[in-house]
Amino acid sequence: MKIAQIAPLAESCPPRLYGGTERIVSYLTEELVRQGHQVTLFASGDSITSAELVPCSKMALRLDHSVKDMTPHHVMMLDQVARRADEFDVLHFHIDHLHYPLMRPYFDRIVTTLHGRLDLPDLMPFYSAFPEPPLVSISNAQRRPMPPVNWLGTILHGLPADLLTFRKASSGDYFAFLGRISPEKGPDKAIEIAAQAGVSLKIAAKIDAADQRYWDQVIAPMVAAHPNVEFIGEINEFQKADFLGNARALLFPICWPEPFGLVMIEAMACGTPVIALAHGSVPEVIDHGVSGFVVNSIEEAAAAAKSVGTLERQAIRKRFEHRFTAGRMARNYLAAYHRLPALRQRKRLDVIALPANEGAIRMPMASASLEISAASAG
Missing domain, CATH: 3.40.50.2000 (Glycogen Phosphorylase B;)
Structure with missing residues (x-):
């Protein structure tokens, strides 16, 4: 054709x-x-x-x-x-x-x-x-x-299928946030979830010119106020496997009707569970209790963060291979x-x-x- x-x-x-x-x-x-x-x-x-x-x-x-x-x-x-x-x-x-x-x-x-x-x-x-x-x-x-x-x-x-390496276990004691610094992506919520769960957070994200004020006035002060939060900046495709694969979980606390959310399946390919707010496509992409947890609030996300260790990373990878x-x-x-x-x-x-x-x-x-x-x- x-x-x-x-x-x-x-x-x-x-x-x-x-x-x-x-x-x-x-x-x-x-x-x-x-x-x-x-x-x-x-x-x-x-x-x-x-x-x-x-x-x-x-x-x-x-x-x-x-x-x-x-x-x-x-x-x-x-x-x-x-x-x-x-x-x-x-x-x-x-x-x-x-x-x-x-x-x-x-x-x-x-x-x-x-x-x-x-x-x-x-x-x-x-x-x-x-x-x-x-x-x-x-x-x-x-x-x-x-x-x-x-x-x-x-x-x-x-x-x-071979783009991102599967990790049987995460070697890093942190949660990951990957995407854009913008209000709808919820980086502020990711910081709150990590703080409530008592886990470090690494943020790998780009800052568009349209969101520079949001970074300057909201997110940068939050990063400065939380010693457990590290801002890495924008990363490339080769860095994703280590960043996502070594994380305990990916935080995806969106507050908008996300059409898909590619980072969710990138994490799944690495065997990394996803904790996501139930907006837009999230319930279609994440199998609750298998590839991650679909939650309705920051409090539910923080509670789920304590249970991510119960999810089998091999099972998460299999869901990726079957669906994505x-x-x-x-x-x-x-x-x-x-x-x-x-x-x-x-x-x-x-x-x-x-x-x-x-x-x-x-x-x-x-x-x-x-x-x-x-x-x-x-």
């Missing part, structure tokens, strides 16, 4: 440091190539991929200080995609909604994965005006605020692609050969049932 993956240009694929969407685009692209598909990746020029790379900016726009507005760069990328659209069986977009007017002639072969929150007021009239494009959500919780649209399914994120690998994610996307009108109209479809230990996906899909995710694909 000839597949175009269209990534945001804010980060490279994969990102050098923080970045969720571009990381998933990279994992999906590499796995589709591994499974024998012809993949073209439209992304920043500093991306690294085994697919054909179409560089649509010199480098990740977030790292290019000469860039003040990312929109023109994405419009130029869409022009390149439109010029080559007829070359592809599937056009898979990861840039939210900018492409819809331009791609109307190709609605039978496009799919858009929505990676962000969907409860923003401006999105309701937009998606009411564009109900036709096929969409994929990354959790069922993410899609709840939306008007009726053309959902292909919910496909949970996945990581390469890149191989599983790619197979679910292939199933979704075959639901697109352009592919369903074919008289015969290819048999997609997979390694012997993974079986094979056989098409056509006209009468076959789809396993889109552990969540409902309705």
